[in-house]
Amino acid sequence: MDVKNILSAGLSLASMGLVFGAGLAFASQKFAVEKDPKVEAVYAVLPSANCGGCGYAGCMQFAEAVVRGDAKPNGCPVGGESVAEKIGDALGVEIEESEKMIARVLCKGDKDHCAIKYEYSGLESCISANMLESGPKACSFGCLGKGDCVSVCQFDAIHINEKGVAEVDYEKCTACGACIEICPKDLIELVPATQHVVVDCKNEEKGGFVKKNCDIACIACGICERSCPFDAIHVVNNIASIDYEKCTQCMICYEKCPTNAISADETKKMVAFIEEENCIGCSLCKKRCPVDAIEGEIKGKHKIDPEKCIGCGECIEACPKDTIIMKNI
Numbered sequence: 001m002d003v004k005n006i007l008s009a010g011l012s013l014a015s016m017g018l019v020f021g022a023g024l025a026f027a028s029q030k031f032a033v034e035k036d037p038k039v040e041a042v043y044a045v046l047p048s049a050n051c052g053g054c055g056y057a058g059c060m061q062f063a064e065a066v067v068r069g070d071a072k073p074n075g076c077p078v079g080g081e082s083v084a085e086k087i088g089d090a091l092g093v094e095i096e097e098s099e100k101m102i103a104r105v106l107c108k109g110d111k112d113h114c115a116i117k118y119e120y121s122g123l124e125s126c127i128s129a130n131m132l133e134s135g136p137k138a139c140s141f142g143c144l145g146k147g148d149c150v151s152v153c154q155f156d157a158i159h160i161n162e163k164g165v166a167e168v169d170y171e172k173c174t175a176c177g178a179c180i181e182i183c184p185k186d187l188i189e190l191v192p193a194t195q196h197v198v199v200d201c202k203n204e205e206k207g208g209f210v211k212k213n214c215d216i217a218c219i220a221c222g223i224c225e226r227s228c229p230f231d232a233i234h235v236v237n238n239i240a241s242i243d244y245e246k247c248t249q250c251m252i253c254y255e256k257c258p259t260n261a262i263s264a265d266e267t268k269k270m271v272a273f274i275e276e277e278n279c280i281g282c283s284l285c286k287k288r289c290p291v292d293a294i295e296g297e298i299k300g301k302h303k304i305d306p307e308k309c310i311g312c313g314e315c316i317e318a319c320p321k322d323t324i325i326m327k328n329i
Helices: 001-028 037-045 059-068 078-091 126-130 148-152 177-181 207-213 221-229 250-254 284-288 315-320
Strands: 101-106 158-160 166-168 188-192 197-199 233-236 238-243 260-263 270-274 324-328
Touching: 037 059, 059 078, 101 166, 126 148, 126 233, 148 177, 177 188, 197 238, 221 233, 221 250, 238 315, 250 260, 270 315, 284 315, 315 324
Parallel strands: none
Antiparallel strands: 101 188, 158 166, 197 260, 233 238, 270 324
16 A cells, blocks of 8 residues: 555645635635625514415515515514514515404315215325215315315414314414315315304305205305395305405394305304484484384484394494494394
8 A cells, every 4th residue: 555645645635625615715705695684684573484375485585575575564474463563664664454364164064964975994185085086075065174284284273173174273373375275175265364254165066966965055045145235245156155345244144044054253243332422313324224223213312223233333334423332242
């Protein structure tokens, strides 16, 4: 073994390493891309969830888009209003208020209501089950309950309930959209967090056939549409659909639905109340009320019948003296 040659080779490699290292160090400084301090400031206040709910691959990409003007500062669903305010402070801009959204599983067809076509014994995955005749449920639009949505949720906000249907924990939900993307039935949608009346069904088949498969499904009867005083619900493609911009959450559609396909949080039910000492008897509220729930004569004190009131708020908009308030019942 020639030690001299080995040492010579080692020194040569070490020299080359030093030269290349110096070259890389020089290049890293010479060609370094300067970081925008605004991007860094925005990124610093983001939750680093990298969930994609903002529409971008990660928090850094979102921060860059905000600074470029391609994304709104309040576009982070995980951070919500508090993060939006911090982004506004970092950029020196005023942030528009945005309504909190939550994911909602539009299906109530659990094992007590929806018929079964066959016993499924394959891979515990909605995507896999859906490949076999649209899954074991007789309703081809129903939740399969295999938990694909559960597996992708980073916030522990969705679970399969004891009756085999996915349910969202609205307190934990960040509206990131991961569950929406993975659901093979397209059953999960974002709805305003303040929306307490929702059609929990997406079956677009016709009435009799639908009823046979699931006794809690929308049968497109149109009763809700005909009952709504505000033109806020219509049957489209054999399924009732609520226009949340028009909906006053009076809950009439919920009360009239013959199959209970429409859900409502009755604890949020409101009724109007007139502070009589301030009432001037103009009767504008009475004329505006769509259900004839207000009593009183011109120039006299008016009262609202809580049994008739649907809590729509029309009287509040009509009152020139701001003497009508809403109360929870």
